[in-house]
Amino acid sequence: MPYATYEFGGARRVGRVEGDRLVPLDGLSELGRDTPSDVLSAARERPAEAVPMAAVRVCPPVPNPDKIVCVGLNYHAHVGETGRDLPTYPVLFTKFASSLIGPYDDIVLPPESLQVDYEAELAVVIGKAGRRIPPEKAVDHVLGYCVANDVTMRDYQYKTHQWLPGKAWDRSTPLGPYLVTPAEADLTAARVTTVLGGRELQSSDTSRLIFGIPTLIAAISEFTTLLPGDVILTGTPGGVGFRRDPQVFLRDGDEITVSVEGIGTLVNRVRAEG
Incomplete structure (x- = not known):
């Protein structure tokens, strides 16, 4: 439920x-x-x-997680559009609890960034603490699933080789709307989509993940203890705005909808700060 x-x-x-x-x-x-x-x-x-x-x-289902661990380059089409090599180990980075907003809250554009991008993602919420969790036991540690929009300030992401400045902006990441328990979630091939201004910009499904959820939980828990309420963002499909020609970024007045089939939908207005 x-x-x-x-x-x-x-x-x-x-x-x-x-x-x-x-x-x-x-x-x-x-x-x-x-x-x-x-x-x-x-x-x-x-x-x-x-x-x-x-x-x-x-609110975000988990408003104050101890950890938010995010996965980059985890769909084949997204790796292809970036021109990178296929990863052999998950590309990991973090956000902070202060990054989260609710599923229907406004996405606020900071005046410092001119390249605010969208990224539809399935999010996993941990329900049982564990360290060095084997993949075959990973689902036992899952509390449920929700939807995330990994909003990214691309001009800040690429200021350095580390992505943190572009990924962990305060109040930038919608999460929700609800927590769907594993018993009710069919993630075999759940469709993942982004619609901006009535135009579908991302469309894929969870069968195309390079590293599946058990692999991610095993890899992350190898170096840190996963705690109840910790959130894992599993990566975005191809079609992000930065890689389009012409590029597409969020603008004041936009409405963006991010969905994962069977899990839920985020609907957020976009407005300029102040």
């Missing part, structure tokens, strides 16, 4: 998504380190306090 972290009446809560309403879970204020899989599955519902979805602000 899908779960959401949401704000209502000045308080933050976790709720189970039931149609067009949210049924809060007793004692839980957000998904994260304190809500491993066993805690979430055992949480008691409070149906008498259910609220309509239209009355709440939906």
Whole structure:
């Protein structure tokens, strides 16, 4: 069943998504380190306090993860459009919790960057701590899945050989809308798309990942302990704006929609800061 972290009446809560309403879970204020899989599955519902979805602000499912680990160059078409060699080990970089925004929040364009790009991605949320997790045990450590838009300031990404300045901008990365549990997710060939201003710019599916989710969890947990609430962004397909001719970047007034089939959809307006 899908779960959401949401704000209502000045308080933050976790709720189970039931149609067009949210049924809060007793004692839980957000998904994260304190809500491993066993805690979430055992949480008691409070149906008498259910609220309509239209009355709440939906937050990132995990507003304050300890770690956000992102994967670059993980679809064949994206590697091809960059002109790089096919990686033999996952290309990894990080974001901070301060990078996250909700699934329907505005993407704010900073005045410093003129090349703000989009990247549709499937995100994995960890539900059970682990170190050196073997691939065959990886799914046991997954709390669920959601959608991410790895918004990237390309002019800052390529200032150095390290991508951090272009990838970890404050309040730049939509995540959500809900956490879909592994039992409800079919990622065999889930379609991944970006639509900007009514034009489809990215379209692929998860069968085309170079490094699958078990491989990513094994590789990351080899050097760091994965904790409940940690988020892994699994990479974007081809079609990013920076590699198009002519290039396509986000502009004030745009609306961008990023979807992963069976997982959810992000819809964000774009506005200039200030």
